[in-house]
Amino acid sequence: MAVNQIALSLQGLHKSFGAKLAVDDLTLEVPAGSMFGLVGPNGAGKTTTLSMATGLLRPDAGRAVVLGADVWSDPAAAKALMGVLPDGLRLFDRLSGRELLRYVGLLRSVPAELVTARSGELLEALGLTEDADNLVVDYSAGMTKKIGLACALIHAPRLLLLDEPLEAVDPVSGETIRAILRSYVAGGGTVVLSSHVMELVESLCDTVAVVAQGRVLATGPLDEVRAGESLQRRFISLVGGRELDQEALAWLRSS
Known part of the structure; x- marks a missing residue:
């Protein structure tokens, strides 16, 4: 494997559904041999991005390249290099x-x-x-x-793209899957893992990207993106959290 080889390169991806812009000029590079976490709030464009990266959904603009093979101009070569687990498969x-x-x-x-x-x-x-x-x-x-x-x-495959791979999986099976993925990466494979569970991404991934409104807000080695905080806190500070009005749902409190 070449030093600093890029396993997955996403270049200027755009995708709209009618008036809704789902992915907006998204550019991302996944280093070969990494466990790469893709995180973002609901509706951030993660699944749409992975669908374009794997050839399931054609982008309006931009390119997806897997280990040198263009997903849309040479789909057979690109897909031969990939293993895909979409959410709701x-x-x-x-x-x-x-x-x-x-x-x-x-x-x-x-x-x-x-x-x-x-x-x-x-x-x-x-x-x-x-x-x-x-x-x-x-x-x-x-x-x-x-x-x-x-x-x-x-x-x-040399690249695995997994959307919520541990959802609905019991803790024992989850630990087995983690071990399989770690062994796969140790053997030279690359994993791109999309998840809502920050603790999972933090415990497994060495590189992450935070996506919101179809754009990359931060990407790089896990420690750089965390910037001294937990991934959960850093994520909230990047995407913006919501404060709950203290008077909201007052009727739920016992009288």
Whole structure:
């Protein structure tokens, strides 16, 4: 891996939905080999940005480049380098977990024998072996998130883009996922992780970007962005918090 290589470069991304500007000239670079946290309030444009970065949504303007491959001019090359776990991912849930992994692996041109071996390892690592032959439609929300992560990993991508990867996942499974992601980055992979949970980002990520109203407010190494505060406090100071009127919801107080 080249020194200072950029795993994901977003250059001047714009996206509007009618009169609503969702992403506004967003430019961001994710260093290769980093665990990169993308944080922002609801409606900040995080999911829209990730959708454009992964080829799920075409930008009105701008470019997304994955390890040198342009997502929109060379989508096959770019997508071969990526593993994606969107929030609210719809899966082929009438397949079993094992069948789904085989299907995704073969779609990703992984040799059949390798798909079988990798599927077994992923199912074991994520605690899904006992449910591997059950239909995904019968999985809990947390199990569905884990099988989605397994699908994102099956082809051994060099970049993972994960939208709320630990949402609905129990603490034990969550710790397993953290360990998998740390091992993946230690092996030279890059993770871009979008989350509302500041403690998760602070504990996992070495580099972060704070996004609001479709723009990057701050980005860089975690300690630089925190500027001596917790990430939660720094985030609130950047995006602006709301003070609750002391008289608001007075009727909720006991008389």
